[in-house]
Amino acid sequence: MVAGKRKVLISWVGANDLKAVTDGGLGPILSTLTAGVFDAVELLCAYPAERVGPYLGWLSEQVDIPITAHAEPLSSPVHFGEIYHAAHRHLQQLVEGGVQLSILLTAGTPAMQAVWILLGKTRYPAIFYQSSLEQGVQQVDIPFEIAAEYVPAANAISSTQLTKLSGQRVPVDAAFDSIIAQSGRMLALKAQAHVLAEKSVPVLIYGETGTGKELFARAIHNAGPRAAQPFITVNCGAIPPELVDSVLFGHKKGAFTGAIAERLGVFEQAHGGTLFLDEFGELTLAVQVRLLRVLQEGTFTPVGASREVQVDVRLITATHRNLMADVAQGSFREDLFYRVAVGVLHLPALRERDGDLLLLTDALLAGIGSQDPSLKDKKVSLEAKELIRRHPWRGNVRELHATLLRAALWCQGSLITKGDIDQALFKLPVQEADLMSIDVSQGVDINNIISKVVTHYVRGALAATGQNKTRAATLLGLNSQQTLTKWIEKHGVE
Known part of the structure; x- marks a missing residue:
């Protein structure tokens, strides 16, 4: 420990930490605090206050050091831009306060881990820790150093621009030409989606995380007769259960504690246009009943209101779940399923799109370069492309984009090498339970x-x-x- 400096551990609060309150475990944060010597801990919390509060109270009873919690609500737990902005702000404040930084990588999503490593190896030198049931708490030696000559691109990019690059938001003017593909399966899907765009029927889009569900939804809207009207998107899986009705249907002032002003729900915001409900399969049965009524009658009553509101909305839904299996198990209403599944698109995983992977690599890298001059003209070596071709890409296009961005920031010169791609990849260990589901097409x-x-x-x-x-x-x-x-x-x- 550096003499005269307080040793502060900073971490996101993860799901396993919250579970520790009730399951008798410690969770990554308490495990690390117990194994090491720290003067204080700073926690970033993306979960709702009602879930984090009990955990913070429990944690304060377990340790005798100051605990400072910061609410950092995110639109998505894998939104690189928002994660970067939050982490950068807090690390900067801590460094200005003259502390010795320690960062816990384990808690949180892979996107949060990536941002910690990016900032801890470039802007705010830190000691990294990880915690697991199998290995316990360990100090992590990240196996690459970023000297000044090693990151000319990263040094030249402003925080605002890096946030923009990391976000990879679906463009507002997304069209079917924005969907880069040459595989027969994807070309057929684009043709089907183009036909659906001209109608106003509900569309259900299936696909793993990162396969481009929102991109297809945007393209369908922009190619259809409602293109000039609003396109409203909401992640159903990120809405706290007690706020679902308010988010979907709106509320009147004073309808419940905290309702200090009237709020329009997303159905009313999308009137005349398109409403895109992502992670649609996460809605509870009680919400499904109310949603079905809106779709059948085109009316709903905002929370706290006495008069119905009539809306004209085209609905596009997306999910990674098998809704037919959920229907069979009774966790999803069959009548709602057939109401939303008029037009159905099954988006394949990136590993199933023959011939698209390297085409997408070049297109995504060109897109990254077009957004910042310091990343322009980056190319991928043949050896690096072979490594890309063999990787399973479980995060699909989103993971590919994030990996290429990290590699472009790390690489020396204009050529991204196999080594640049290798250290930019997040290699998750294969659990024994997953041994029968490894993608053999990628080599085993x-x-x-x-x-x-x-x-x-x-x-x-x-x-x-x-x-x-x-x-x-x-x-x-x-x-x-x-x-x-x-x-x-x-x-x-x-």
């Missing part, structure tokens, strides 16, 4: 997968039998203790 190490399965079950069998190899072999269906010993040696089971 079958021997490594077999070794993981063997290690998992051999350890379990030995633990269940008190390290008795003969009985463990029987549990595993092996012929003898000698066979088990050979498996242990072959697969390096410790």
